[in-house]
Amino acid sequence: MNRPTADPDGPASAPGRRLHRLLLPRGEGGGLVEATPTVPIRRLLRRFWPFARPYRRQIAAGLLFVALVPALQAVEIWLFKVAVDQVVVPADMGPLVWLIPTVIGLTVLGAALSFGEDYAWTWAGERFLLDLRAAFFDHLQRLSLDALDRRRVGDLVSRFSGDVQAIESFVLGGLADLVSAAARIFFFAGALALLDWRLALVTLVVVPPFAIAARVFASYAKRATREKRRRSGSLSAVAEESLSNATLVQSCNRQDSERRRFRSEGEGIVQAELAAVRVGGAFGPVIALIEVAGVLIIVALGTLSIQQGNLTIGGLIAFLAFLSQLLRPISDLSSLATQLFSATAGGERVIELLDERPTVADRPGAMSLGRAAGAVELDGVAYSYPGATRPALRHATLRVEPGEVVALLGPSGAGKSTVARLLPRFADPDRGTVRIDGVDVRDVTLESLRENVGLLQQETLLFDASVADNIAFGRAGASREEIRAAAVAAGADGFVAALPDGYDTRVGPRGRSLSGGQRRRLEIARALLRDTPVVILDEPTTGLDADAARALVAPLRDLLRGRTALVISHDPALLAVADRAIVVEGGELADPSELEEAA
Secondary structure: OOOOOOOOOOOOOHHHHHHHHHHOOOOOOOOOOOOOOOOOHHHHHHHHHHHOHHHHHHHHHHHHHHHHHHHHHHHHHHHHHHHHHHHHOOOOOOOHHHHHHHHHHHHHHHHHHHHHHHHHHHHHHHHHHHHHHHHHHHHHHHOOHHHHHOOOHHHHHHHHHHHHHHHHHHHHHHHHHHHHHHHHHHHHHHHHHHHOHHHHHHHHHHHHHHHHHHHHHHHHHHHHHHHHHHHHHHHHHHHHHHHHOHHHHHHOOOHHHHHHHHHHHHHHHHHHHHHHHHHHHHHHHHHHHHHHHHHHHHHHHHHHHHHOOOOOHHHHHHHHHHHHHHHHHHHOHHHHHHHHHHHHHHHHHHHHHHOOOOOOOOOOOOEOOOOOOOOEEEEEEEEOOOOOOOOOEEEEEEEEOOOOEEEEEOOOOOOHHHHHHHOOOOOOOOEEEEEEOOEEHHHEOHHHHHOOEEEEOOOOOOOOOEHHHHHHOOOOOOOHHHHHHHHHHOOOHHHHHOOOOHHHOEOOHHHOOOOHHHHHHHHHHHHHHHOOOEEEEEOOOOOOOHHHHHHHHHHHHHHHOOOEEEEEOOOHHHHOOOOEEEEEEOOEEEOHHHHHHHO
16 A cells, blocks of 8 residues: 655654644744745756856856865965974974965965955855846736735745845855865865875765764754744734834734734744754754764874874874864854755745746737727626635626716725726736727736826825825826926925925825825826826725815816726715716626616
8 A cells, every 4th residue: 555755854754743843833823924835956046046147257256266265275284284394393493484475475365365255256146136136026016916915015025135145145155165165175185185095084984974964954954944934024024014004003002912913923933043053053063073083083093104104293283184174064064054944945935926927917919009098898897806705796897988987886895996906907807808999908018008097096105205206106207397287286286395395305104294185186196197098096085084085176177187087986076076977786887777777
């Protein structure tokens, strides 16, 4: 009978189960951020090495310096042997005439090599980081909104910072470590063989114990490091979520509960860190014990070799120094393995997002829409949100003529905002067709479609930038005069002029230095500057007091004039702007008169 085999690194095995229990806080099942699928190291290299390829020359120079450093160290140790055998033992000062300037020269050369190595690797590493982060950011910008909405912003930020940094350590730092280890083995093993090849063969007895110890501890280190990366994302997610909703937290007096929630996730990181330290702490002494045993064997056999005249005192001292340098890459295996597994865990978290494809993208051969006249049509549209138990739209059919303003009425959750989501293709319908000027929106490029559809949402969206920059975000390259003209049309010029720096005044994160009505006027100015033939207003006066809402009616009228518009609102003053109304109920669209006749 065939039995499934368990992953030796996963919870299915006994060591994996013990470590899994060790890493998770009591009473908690894994935190806010789900674990990412494991990815083989070979795939990580194939995926991220192309980002390093443009900097091959700098990397090659860095590798040359890395390889020359142990060669220089080997020469310095050999000179120490010469000093002991030709100066100290015979008490002869003569050889110092050439030894002293040689050592000084090698020291200066070593400093130059170290500087060259640091500079070349820093240059290539920082460029690599910038390119990878830019590519990652660009990919996230292109993901569909539903993919981004499923994720915590804090976790995404954590992947941008720590995880991408770990990848750089893996791709470039790992390469440097590999070349350094190979160079050390070549130069120091060669030096050992030159001193006493018989004694050099004895040193091989320490290799199998080193390899066995590394293999035993590697699986534990890998799982502990992966859990540390996941926990880091969870902590960032909790912090971002709580701080971005500080008003809600304080108004409900939930500071203590948020502190406990943050501390709970932080406790998970502490436990994961302690588990990693325990793994490294156990690995270090084992490696040290093997190394000490090897050195003691060499000292005993080296003493015999001196007695037999096959080795000098300086030779034995140099032999032990070479052996120490030869074992250094292996004795550092604990920290190198932790770095490798941290990079692997970070790479897995980045690859998980890079592998996610947008659900909305340009079709092959998609055409540019150009400047649309503004006819909007929904033809038998059905749409369900991912994971929803019932559809948001069932068989929605609607036609809006160019320049016509249509109000969408209905209870919350009826599907009004879903219509606003489908028109600029933030999502595609499950069935049916959405058209602009008779063209299926899926047959035109996303860029040209969204150049024709403006959206004013319930949530005010402003950057922590100047007033002018926030307005100009609607159209790249807008002049100062155009920005001010849009602000005047939106009724914003008056309060902007009263700000400390006028249009150069920063509005703060999410525009919090301004009132709700002022923030909304800046958004209207941005929409006016954008000048799209189709406009969607999704509850634009929500959250404003009656006076502020009434004050926005005139600017909104100016925004809608001559444009095709869908207005989602419960504000009677704003609904009065509409040419007709459509009721959205049960995922379907109907004229109010039709509903009255049916009743």
